[in-house]
Amino acid sequence: LVGRTRFGxxxxxxxxxxxxxxxxQTLPVHVPALRAMxxxxxxxxxxxxxxxxxxxxxxxxxxxxxTNSGPVGSDLVLAPLRDLVDYIELDRYxxxxxxxxxxVASLLFLGVALGFSYLWIRWxxxxxxxWFGLVAFxxxxxxxxxxxxxxxxxxxxxxxxxxxxxxxxxxxxxFIQFLWTYLKRPMSALLRVYQGSFGVLAAAIAVSP
Numbered sequence: 001l002v003g004r005t006r007f008g009x010x011x012x013x014x015x016x017x018x019x020x021x022x023x024x025q026t027l028p029v030h031v032p033a034l035r036a037m038x039x040x041x042x043x044x045x046x047x048x049x050x051x052x053x054x055x056x057x058x059x060x061x062x063x064x065x066x067t068n069s070g071p072v073g074s075d076l077v078l079a080p081l082r083d084l085v086d087y088i089e090l091d092r093y094x095x096x097x098x099x100x101x102x103x104v105a106s107l108l109f110l111g112v113a114l115g116f117s118y119l120w121i122r123w124x125x126x127x128x129x130x131w132f133g134l135v136a137f138x139x140x141x142x143x144x145x146x147x148x149x150x151x152x153x154x155x156x157x158x159x160x161x162x163x164x165x166x167x168x169x170x171x172x173x174x175f176i177q178f179l180w181t182y183l184k185r186p187m188s189a190l191l192r193v194y195q196g197s198f199g200v201l202a203a204a205i206a207v208s209p
Contacts, residue, residue, distance in 0.1 A: 001077035001084045002054070003034035010035075013053040017043035023057075031157045034091055036084035052076065095148045102147040109140035131178035138174055142167040166202045173198035 002010055002022065009023035020037030023030045044050070054076075077084065116133035119125040144150055145164040154160065176195045180187045187195070 001034060001036050001075075001079070001087070004032045008056060008058040010057075011055040012037055013055075014039050014043040015047050015051050016053075019043060031151050031155050034088045036081060036088055038081050050078070092148075096152075099147045099149060102143060103149050106140045106143040106147070109136050109143060113137035113140055126181075128178060128182040131174065131181050134174050135171065135178050138167055138171045142171065162205060165205050169198050169202045169205065173202075 002012065009021065011021040012019050017040060019039050020035075022035050039050075079087075113133045113136035116129045116136065120127070120130040120133065142164060145160055145167065150160055151157075173195045176187075176191065180191075
């Protein structure tokens, strides 16, 4: 068992026999999770000890952000494979259960977004209803993207990170539009430039490698 693997790749050998890898060179940033690898009999037969070799390749741009975000965790566990798989499932269940309030919050934001959007589309309420609906939708998306529940939908971790940052950057721009529309105040040129800067930053994040 290795993990929580994130921001890099991991290759494991036992007595010189490759037993598994996480990520691979084509996927250097993947969903952070515990991983179990089966040790083949060929790696054990004829040996009275296990020599474990682990090759780690960091995605430096990501793992340098915090000191504990390297590709592997601090523990290496040896146990029957079935026990490790059960432990991983339990760990995943605990993660999802602990983040249930975040999921509920995102659904509440989504409900508000749909409600205010309906008021604008169906009854032609003021534009402030539309903009407030978009603000609520942004909070719903950003909240969901920051929860483990998003990985029940997709395992494309780099895409999730990109969408999280884009939604977080666009939220201030949309909120400014809502607030000035609600106050019925003309937006100054300087504030318009400031608002537009968030859009430029979001576009830069979207097209960056």
